[in-house]
Amino acid sequence: MNTKQAFFMAIKSLKNSKMRSFLTMLGIIIGVASVIILISLINGMTGEITSQFEGMGTNLLSVNLMGRGGNMTGNHSANIDTMEELVEDNPEYLAAMSPVVSVSSATVKYETYNVTASCTGISENYGSIRNYAVETGRFISYIDVENRHKVCVLGSYEVEELFGTEDPLGQTIKINGEEFTVIGTLPEKADSAEASNDDIILIPYTTAMQLASNARLSSYVFQATSGDVVKQAKTTIENALYTIYQSDDSYMVMSQAEMLEQMDELTGTMELILVGIAAISLLVGGIGIMNIMLVIVTERIREIGIRKSLGAKKRDILGQFLIESATTSALGGVVGIIVGIVVAYIFGALFDLSISPSLFSIILAFGVSVMIGIVFGYLPANKAAKLNPIDALRHE
């Protein structure tokens, strides 16, 4: 008997008991659909994060000083001057530096409009470090920093939320109750979405320190002269900091590439866990198929006897039942893939996430479901093939 014939016979047998076939497939459908949904969401998420990171440039280094900045060692601790000296002393590796002071979840008000945003205190170098060019107005200047001017540059999300179509330049907004003058706006980078690169308020770091009542600078961002010398730049900073603190627990220097790597690792682990859960549901689906195939074999013992009396060999019977179970689970797989993609896109639309179902995950899901049919169908099929023709013929 050839495969094509067995395939049509399998379809026929599935059609004959639609409800049972559907329930058998359900396990596979759910398993495959969840694999597709999870992989689509994670892919989309990873893509978004990666593009955000890449938008920042690849030659950035962030420096964080821990604890009290190692003041315990007594006479010496790193401050803004140390960092500035670093840039001046190593022009071959380091191009620029800016302190970073975060005022997280600040309340920002303009007239009756208000948003909660993260405010970042920076120096005049920050614009060139992060490739920020203002769209209108001007960037924060050295004078603003020195004199602790209460001025701010707004991202396009804040402009849209607070001012709509109004011109924000020269207007006064309130950040945590303090009045700030808008001196510039940034061009749109990521559809002005919340929590994107467009959701940003930049103020002089000196002002930010007052606002956050933070007496000490602990975060800095450095720009390496090019992407190729990031490693050397990192070593230079680390060496300098080690000389000051005599311990590498007091600071952390991380390059953009390393942050990306860490992010990848994190999403990779997440992916593994979620796919593992989906795999369990596929396993349960496979057991469901095995169960129903055992029932089908018992139901058809007499038919198997007849086929054997007409000259069916072991492998004919084995093939027939294997193809039937593989067809069942493959069909479940196809339905699962379709359901998965549809649900993933619905999720994406509802929660404003980007979705990218990968071809690889679709092929994998289909392959796995066919394999499940064969693996879990083998035991029942083999049971059928091994039946003794006389016993099978006599079976009622």
Added chain:
Amino acid sequence: MIDLIEVYKIYFANLENEVRALDGITLHIGKGEFVAIVGQSGSGKSTCMNIIGCLDVPTQGEYIINDVNVAHYSDDALAALRNKTLGFVFQQYNLIGKLNILENVELPLIYGGYTPKERREMAMEALERVGLTNRILHFPNELSGGQQQRVSIARALVTKPQVILADEPTGALDSKTGIEILELLQELNREGCTVVLITHDTHIASYAKRTVSLQDGKITSDRVKGGLLS
């Protein structure tokens, strides 16, 4: 054609409840014969038919069909023999309910490795032989008992076997339809097919040219119509 030599089929051998279904049977059936094997239930006639039909192998003894000793053939080799050399007609017709008449008759040809075109031609020929060409797309449960048995005869002869084994072929039919079936078997025999008929009914056995009686796994008589043989 068919030679059973000192064939034993023993269940639970050497135990207290040992059953000798066949107790040393020697039987020769020549080409073109029409033999009835008669016996009460428990006489061993079904076991005898299973062994002749290669559905079972003897515990001891030789079974030679077409000059080949198949007593110790593998399952697959026996399956091939059933497919090519033997045709079965059962009391319960044993048609597959999900397949239509044509598909049922084509089934042995599928296992025989014929192409779809050959299968269709051969199946139609066999159905024509039993006079059922107008019902090929019906399903077995849409036919009468006699028609179903004719389909099963068509299925048995579609591979052009040398031997047709009929196990109580009239058991589920009324006497008039039963006679039609027996006459069909006689016709096939006249055309050169060896027919072995298993029955408990001596009247039905009288349609055969030769009657072999079995009791307790032993042959008690073997007579040819109009006289005794050996």
